[in-house]
Amino acid sequence: MIEQKKFAAIDIGSNAVRLLIMTITEQEGKEPLFKKTSLVRVPIRLGADVFISKLISEENIARMVDTMQAFKLLMRSHKIEKYKACATSAMREAKNGEDVADLIQHKTGVKIDIIDGNHEAAIIAATDLNALIQSDKTYLYVDVGGGSTEFTLYSSGETVASKSFKLGTVRLLKKNVDEDLWEEVEEWIKNVTRDYPKIDLIGSGGNINNIFKSSGKAVGKPLSFLYLSSYYQLLNSFTYEERITELNLNADRADVIIPATKIYLSAMKWTKARRIYVPKIGLADGIIKSLYQESIEEQVG
Structure with missing residues (x-):
């Protein structure tokens, strides 16, 4: 029944x-x-x-x-x-x-x-994320939105730290983010991940979902830092119009995808993560x- x-x-x-x-x-x-x-x-x-x-x-x-x-x-x-x-x-x-x-x-x-x-980060944590997290590993979950990005560190199946920053794709497009904020995010990530030698990223948001789909990777397989970095260079090599016509991106995706990718790559660099998993879950x-x-x-x- x-x-x-x-x-x-x-x-x-x-x-x-x-x-x-x-x-x-x-x-x-x-x-x-x-x-x-x-x-x-x-x-x-x-x-x-x-x-x-x-x-x-x-x-x-x-x-x-x-x-x-x-x-x-x-x-x-x-x-x-x-x-x-x-x-x-x-x-x-x-x-x-x-x-x-x-x-x-x-x-x-x-x-x-x-x-x-903080409430946003807590709601996202109520998703199927726990089913994806292996208890013997450490992950930094990065949810990139238009106005903010939520970062949550998981280790041994538990939440270690979580913080929301006003670092969003639309904000970055409007040049509404100071360099000081990038430094603040970098410092926070490095501080909370200092004691964890090996970290993987988990990414959520429409932009990383789009990148994952275009990669042709099987569900559950991660994207490498090298792949994401190469894709970022490809995006930057095209004009806004070319990203719509050549990469088949929606008009409202073709601009924000670049700052979004920069946020994921920065988080990977600051944690020395080599892989990012994309489970397609969010708020x-x-x-x-x-x-x-x-x-x-x-x-x-």
């Missing part, structure tokens, strides 16, 4: 807004199975406004309202039992972020939680895992 539930997560990032729908299959005596049913991505790029003017523009407010209305209809069509919408760096820094969230709830009924970087996956855990606790309670 099996039972299936459908949950959804809305991830409102600085570069794009995503709706992830998952089907969870429960079978007595077995671990639940989580299957991605649908993923919709809308490239609104809130950070382009916020990291310059500290405000979400009227145009993007209107796009957000339309997108949330569309997401609500999609969730209804999929017969979603539970959902949660989380907004990250751009909306939490926007002076009108709370007002925009209130407007969206009033117009669409979709409630948005604006979360801080939306973590939101659904936490929603499911809440539903289990409610049943027990």
